[in-house]
Amino acid sequence: MTVLDTPAWRPRTEAGPLLPDQEPFRLLGTPEAARLAPDLLTRLYAQLVRGRRFNRQATALTKQGRLAVYPSSTGQEACEVAAALALGPRDWLFPSYRDTLAVVARGVDPVEALTLLRGDWHTGYDPRAARVAPLSTPLSTQLPHAVGLAHAARLSGDDVAALAMVGDGGTSEGDFHEALNFAAVWKAPVVFLVQNNGFAISVPLAKQSAAPTFAHKAVGYGMPGRLVDGNDAAAVHQVLTEAVDRARAGQGPTLVEAVTYRIDAHTNADDATRYRDQDEVATWRAHDPITLLEGELTGRGLLDDALRQRAAEDAEALAADLRTRMHDDPPLDPADLFAHVYAEPTPQLREQAAMLGAELEAEQRS
Amino acid sequence: MAQALNQALRDALAADPSVHVMGEDVGTLGGVFRITDGLARDFGDDRCTDTPLAEAGILGAAVGMAMYGLRPVVEMQFDAFAYPSFEQLVSHVARMRNRTRGALPLPITVRIPYGGGIGGVEHHSDSSEAYYLHTPGLHVVTPATVEDAYGLLRAAIASDDPVVFLEPKRLYWSKADWSPQAPAEVPPIGRAVVRRAGRGATLITYGPSLPVCLEAAEAAKEEGWDLGVVDLRSLVPFDEETVAEVVRGTGRAVVVHESSGFGGAGAEIAARITERCFHHLQAPVLRVAGFDIPYPPPMLERHHLPGVDRILDAVGRLQWEEG
Numbered sequence A: 001m002t003v004l005d006t007p008a009w010r011p012r013t014e015a016g017p018l019l020p021d022q023e024p025f026r027l028l029g030t031p032e033a034a035r036l037a038p039d040l041l042t043r044l045y046a047q048l049v050r051g052r053r054f055n056r057q058a059t060a061l062t063k064q065g066r067l068a069v070y071p072s073s074t075g076q077e078a079c080e081v082a083a084a085l086a087l088g089p090r091d092w093l094f095p096s097y098r099d100t101l102a103v104v105a106r107g108v109d110p111v112e113a114l115t116l117l118r119g120d121w122h123t124g125y126d127p128r129a130a131r132v133a134p135l136s137t138p139l140s141t142q143l144p145h146a147v148g149l150a151h152a153a154r155l156s157g158d159d160v161a162a163l164a165m166v167g168d169g170g171t172s173e174g175d176f177h178e179a180l181n182f183a184a185v186w187k188a189p190v191v192f193l194v195q196n197n198g199f200a201i202s203v204p205l206a207k208q209s210a211a212p213t214f215a216h217k218a219v220g221y222g223m224p225g226r227l228v229d230g231n232d233a234a235a236v237h238q239v240l241t242e243a244v245d246r247a248r249a250g251q252g253p254t255l256v257e258a259v260t261y262r263i264d265a266h267t268n269a270d271d272a273t274r275y276r277d278q279d280e281v282a283t284w285r286a287h288d289p290i291t292l293l294e295g296e297l298t299g300r301g302l303l304d305d306a307l308r309q310r311a312a313e314d315a316e317a318l319a320a321d322l323r324t325r326m327h328d329d330p331p332l333d334p335a336d337l338f339a340h341v342y343a344e345p346t347p348q349l350r351e352q353a354a355m356l357g358a359e360l361e362a363e364q365r366s
Numbered sequence B: 001m002a003q004a005l006n007q008a009l010r011d012a013l014a015a016d017p018s019v020h021v022m023g024e025d026v027g028t029l030g031g032v033f034r035i036t037d038g039l040a041r042d043f044g045d046d047r048c049t050d051t052p053l054a055e056a057g058i059l060g061a062a063v064g065m066a067m068y069g070l071r072p073v074v075e076m077q078f079d080a081f082a083y084p085s086f087e088q089l090v091s092h093v094a095r096m097r098n099r100t101r102g103a104l105p106l107p108i109t110v111r112i113p114y115g116g117g118i119g120g121v122e123h124h125s126d127s128s129e130a131y132y133l134h135t136p137g138l139h140v141v142t143p144a145t146v147e148d149a150y151g152l153l154r155a156a157i158a159s160d161d162p163v164v165f166l167e168p169k170r171l172y173w174s175k176a177d178w179s180p181q182a183p184a185e186v187p188p189i190g191r192a193v194v195r196r197a198g199r200g201a202t203l204i205t206y207g208p209s210l211p212v213c214l215e216a217a218e219a220a221k222e223e224g225w226d227l228g229v230v231d232l233r234s235l236v237p238f239d240e241e242t243v244a245e246v247v248r249g250t251g252r253a254v255v256v257h258e259s260s261g262f263g264g265a266g267a268e269i270a271a272r273i274t275e276r277c278f279h280h281l282q283a284p285v286l287r288v289a290g291f292d293i294p295y296p297p298p299m300l301e302r303h304h305l306p307g308v309d310r311i312l313d314a315v316g317r318l319q320w321e322e323g
Ligand SMILES: Cc1ncc(C[n+]2csc(CCOP(=O)(O)OP(=O)(O)O)c2C)c(N)n1
Pocket: A098, A137, A138, A139, A166, A167, A168, A169, A170, A171, A197, A199, A200, A201, A262, A266
């Protein structure tokens, strides 16, 4: 045995198959798209239209003071929708703060999905029931959770995969690295989706990473990297579905970079004109995910007035429902403050709860 | 104590298939302190797992595992090497129950060998309890006896809340009459124990400082001082009742710990004693703690760690008037 034959040296994986393609994968408008099931295309379409309307309504709710803040995903709806639709009922989604839309598309009640951003409580839904982790505000910290959950599912012999979403800025965080490394070493059934929307608040791509693409980062961990046009809903759906299937089949994690663009500002509170060029925004507007899909549907004779109208009506109903239910002040119980710190409150918490109770009683009397 | 901790892990793994031990070098090697010795061999790699070298990743993965119904027991190799995982601990582990309104409790035990006195070079001797006890949502416990090492660790693993389990590494090799076959009754997490009754003054301590305080109490007899010693065992929940009751009986208290005094656990304990027992106090509550310096190099650490003399000195400053 030579030194180079020992396990301590031998390369563990051939790098070639892990490398992403040069260009983002596209489906819409290509000959291949003709093979896509009409049902899938119309479902993606309905969800995109709903998502766009949701973003608009939620932003409006911030202006009315009904939401504390809203990070819009306008322009990125294809990633959001495909994320939700690529998962099976038993799979888990690990969203970041920008991914409310994916959470809603996965079936969580929109009002519950907005609980965090409304500010009346942190997480509004039951993560276990919804199989959706809480929206994560600290960047990338949810990624190792996805790995741990997927690993646990595999240990339990369950056929469950996890999809974790992160932004381009989030890829610079240490937790991103640790999560990818753990996932690859453990062959955990997890898929990482980087939504590269060009900016981390104001910081552009070139100041975030010197890697050829984010998908290239996969190679260093020993997992495949896939590059996809993030505004092509069909392409994102296909790439994510393949990655989820691969995970479930025990072949380990995949890193997917979806190249997209954040049309709105970082949040309603941000002024994007300070750091970016309006021509760039216009270029990306022309590459809009809804327009792209409409083109395909029209080409295949699938987009008739009825479909358009159904999608629009459904989106309007969602917005109306949001307006109505978000208009009411949420019922708040101050006792909740102490109810969920520990399974059993500490003596100190009991004392503080009693103090608050007395304060509230006094308030009511006066 | 190391053997008792190993036995506790062993018994927990055997009793509950959802318990998983993980960390750096915990598998074949059995951990750098051998606390997980033989567990991978006896329970398999999946139950006692060598992880990549990444503390945030270890604890972050444990969060996901706990979300899926497992009970991860995480080993951080040394006190100062737990710091990379601090964000996961504070931002997720401590508050997942709270932010999900009780839907996602995280039964994670984070074992951290802590404290000095073993001649470790820098970053191997920190006492980090103050960081943890300041974080609502975490339990913080630290055994000082062999029975407690076993009992508290079993209780921590069984707890539905995250527990930071601080292991006084200089007591790892402490011996006691302890039989793995017959673990003694151990009071639950959140209960302090009076290790020595005394009517003159009370030393309040925990973890590695307990043997020092017991030694000081013994030595104090020569001066005619009758010192009691309370072992907190758990910093969160804090057993205010026991502490207040004992201090009301003596009217004098010294809090002893080896971590830095400023902003330390002793400050909190002294403040609470003052609030609860003001009219019973014959003297201000004093603290004997490590200096407010980065942990010193091994050849100087004996000057930093509170020893018997410094404790007796403080007791003297309680303006002793027997009778
Ligand atoms: C650990 C951490 N640091 C800083 C922030 C503040 N912050 C919130 S969003 C953001 C930019 C994130 O950019 P990116 O990951 O590209 O996601 P995007 O907002 O574009 O979806 C920053 C710096 C944070 N939430 N968490």
